[in-house]
Amino acid sequence: MSKILEIALGIVTSIGGFLDVGAIATAAEAGSTFGFHLIWAILLGTICVIFLVEMSGRLAAVSKHTLAAAVRERLGFNFFVIPLLAEIAVDFLVLAAEIGGDCIALQLITGISFQWWALPVAFAIWLLIWKGNFSIIENGVSLLGLITLVFVFATFKLHPSLTELGADLLPTLPKKDTAHYLFIAVSILGALISPYLFYFYSSGAVEDKWDEGHIGVNRAVASLGMGFGSIVSLGVLIVSALLLNPKGIQVDSYEQAALMLTQPFGYWGFVLFAASLGIACFGAALEVTLDTAYIVAQALGWNWGENLKQKDAARFSLVYTVFVFLASLLMVFGIDPLQLTLFSMALTALILPPVIVPFLVLMNDESYVGKHRNGWISNSVVIFTIALTFVLAIVAIPLEIIGG
Amino acid sequence: MDLIRDVLDNQIVDRNQRNMGKVDGIVMELRDREPPRLAYIEVGMPTLARRLHPRLQRWVAALQSKWGAKHSRCRSRSNASARLRKMGSRAYHWKDSRSRVKTIPQCLLPTPPSGTGAPSPYFLLHNRGLGYYRYWCSHTNLMK
Numbered sequence: 001m002s003k004i005l006e007i008a009l010g011i012v013t014s015i016g017g018f019l020d021v022g023a024i025a026t027a028a029e030a031g032s033t034f035g036f037h038l039i040w041a042i043l044l045g046t047i048c049v050i051f052l053v054e055m056s057g058r059l060a061a062v063s064k065h066t067l068a069a070a071v072r073e074r075l076g077f078n079f080f081v082i083p084l085l086a087e088i089a090v091d092f093l094v095l096a097a098e099i100g101g102d103c104i105a106l107q108l109i110t111g112i113s114f115q116w117w118a119l120p121v122a123f124a125i126w127l128l129i130w131k132g133n134f135s136i137i138e139n140g141v142s143l144l145g146l147i148t149l150v151f152v153f154a155t156f157k158l159h160p161s162l163t164e165l166g167a168d169l170l171p172t173l174p175k176k177d178t179a180h181y182l183f184i185a186v187s188i189l190g191a192l193i194s195p196y197l198f199y200f201y202s203s204g205a206v207e208d209k210w211d212e213g214h215i216g217v218n219r220a221v222a223s224l225g226m227g228f229g230s231i232v233s234l235g236v237l238i239v240s241a242l243l244l245n246p247k248g249i250q251v252d253s254y255e256q257a258a259l260m261l262t263q264p265f266g267y268w269g270f271v272l273f274a275a276s277l278g279i280a281c282f283g284a285a286l287e288v289t290l291d292t293a294y295i296v297a298q299a300l301g302w303n304w305g306e307n308l309k310q311k312d313a314a315r316f317s318l319v320y321t322v323f324v325f326l327a328s329l330l331m332v333f334g335i336d337p338l339q340l341t342l343f344s345m346a347l348t349a350l351i352l353p354p355v356i357v358p359f360l361v362l363m364n365d366e367s368y369v370g371k372h373r374n375g376w377i378s379n380s381v382v383i384f385t386i387a388l389t390f391v392l393a394i395v396a397i398p399l400e401i402i403g404g
Numbered sequence: 405m406d407l408i409r410d411v412l413d414n415q416i417v418d419r420n421q422r423n424m425g426k427v428d429g430i431v432m433e434l435r436d437r438e439p440p441r442l443a444y445i446e447v448g449m450p451t452l453a454r455r456l457h458p459r460l461q462r463w464v465a466a467l468q469s470k471w472g473a474k475h476s477r478c479r480s481r482s483n484a485s486a487r488l489r490k491m492g493s494r495a496y497h498w499k500d501s502r503s504r505v506k507t508i509p510q511c512l513l514p515t516p517p518s519g520t521g522a523p524s525p526y527f528l529l530h531n532r533g534l535g536y537y538r539y540w541c542s543h544t545n546l547m548k
Contacts, residue, residue, distance in 0.1 A: 072426065073413050077455055301415050301426035301447075312422075 014225025016145030020284030021101035022191030031240025036168040045192030046230035057218035060205035063368040067202040068298040086351035093344035096330035098285035100337025105278030122328030134306040141283040151235030183399040190349035196291040293320040352389035
């Protein structure tokens with residue numbers, strides 16, 4: 001019974017925690033600019049992320065190693081330093097973007113410029129991590145994130161044509177603005193296949209003391225949680241495509257994105273959008289901040305754990321304290337949150353290969369996962385994802401320049 | 405036991421199972437007509453930096469001497485009992501026989517053994533050093 005509750009809670013929190021600033025921004029821009037044509041990118045990214053998240057959970061449950069610790073131990077520091085530094089850099093930008101999303105949400109509600117909110121938001125993130133424990137961050141904030149289901153309700157209310165939706169399940173190139181289309185596709189994949197998810201998920205599994213008995217829970221949470229979570233992301237794209245695209249409104253700022261819920265829900269749509277954006281970004285900011293502290297501490301062998309007292313994990317606590325305040329400075333300086341989001345999502349695509357290649361080694365190494373090694377389907381998906389991410393990494397920067 | 409695979413980059417914990425760091429470097433002692441033996445394990449940023457590039461090590465060591473923890477604190481820490489987390493492996497037995505990790509040298513930069521000169525008593529064993537280790541063992545017929 002407790003396993004069923006654990007699965008249910010895991011699925012619900014995965015749905016609530018699925019959206020972040022990247023998913024909202026890329027899906028909204030994709031829908032407003034290209035209608036339903038980029039649905040395939042969300043579906044493709046979701047399939048990849050389901051497999052990779054499941055693997056990071058399985059690795060942690062069987063080997064008791066987090067992904068970061070296992071990569072360093074198995075492949076050596078000279079390899080691990082590449083994904084480590086890349087992940088820290090991307091986490092920094094993503095965290096700044098998440099803080100930016102929170103600030104914009106507060107700006108939408110209060111009218112006070114987002115720059116003024118950067119330091120208070122950073123302080124709130126830090127305070128919750130400092131005072132809270134892993135369960136509060138994992139479950140509490142993600143449960144609040146269920147408010148993002150408003151995009152799914154809006155989709156049902158707008159009655160989209162299933163024929164049109166089905167027609168865009170396979171990728172097709174548009175006749176014009178191809179570079180921008182591909183740039184948004186890369187950004188969507190970068191937003192969905194977020195490396196911080198894998199590191200955070202495996203660290204969480206170790207924090208929750210998962211063992212081999214949790215493999216079923218892990219499989220259910222990863223597949224159903226991420227699968228249902230992606231429906232929220234699809235909801236953003238569909239609502240944006242139905243309401244903004246016909247009026248020729250392209251999402252150049254979050255203020256324009258906020259219009260997407262006003263037709264189905266009136267004034268409350270505006271408030272619901274702000275609340276969804278704020279809560280989704282706040283939850284993701286907590287995860288990214290913790291993730292950075294996790295990977296640094298695990299890379300260097302320090303004591304780590306959100307459930308530990310600060311004095312028992314002093315360097316771990318120092319890392320997230322410094323990191324969250326440094327990231328908030330980008331918003332204090334007034335960098336456009338939406339542009340930063342799209343840029344950091346494309347940059348995420350760039351760093352994916354060194355993050356994903358180790359999965360192929362670790363998940364086939366009996367000394368780590370024993371009899372729970374990857375089967376041919378999982379290995380095929382990893383190989384496909386590696387090939388995909390190599391292509392994304394090569395095209396990300398040129399597309400950033402041409403179509404971004 | 406394969407030192408590179410089973411010891412290098414593994415977690416070190418103290419007697420209370422608190423994480424102390426990773427095995428960032430391994431120092432082997434070369435002895436006349438005897439097999440080499442594990443002399444030290446190294447922990448710390450300068451060692452990690454050296455594995456990337458020797459110049460990086462100098463920079464990190466300079467930064468650490470200026471801003472890092474005080475020497476006395478380091479010494480008490482490095483004298484702490486430590487064991488490798490690889491339970492059941494020979495690394496664990498090594499802990500039993502040697503019991504304690506001795507002082508961890510900050511800047512041990514020995515000359516790798518060469519065919520012309522007398523070998524240094526110590527050399528570092530990491531990804532690059534493995535070649536030296538194999539070279540030295542085969543050169544001196546002490547592979548076993």
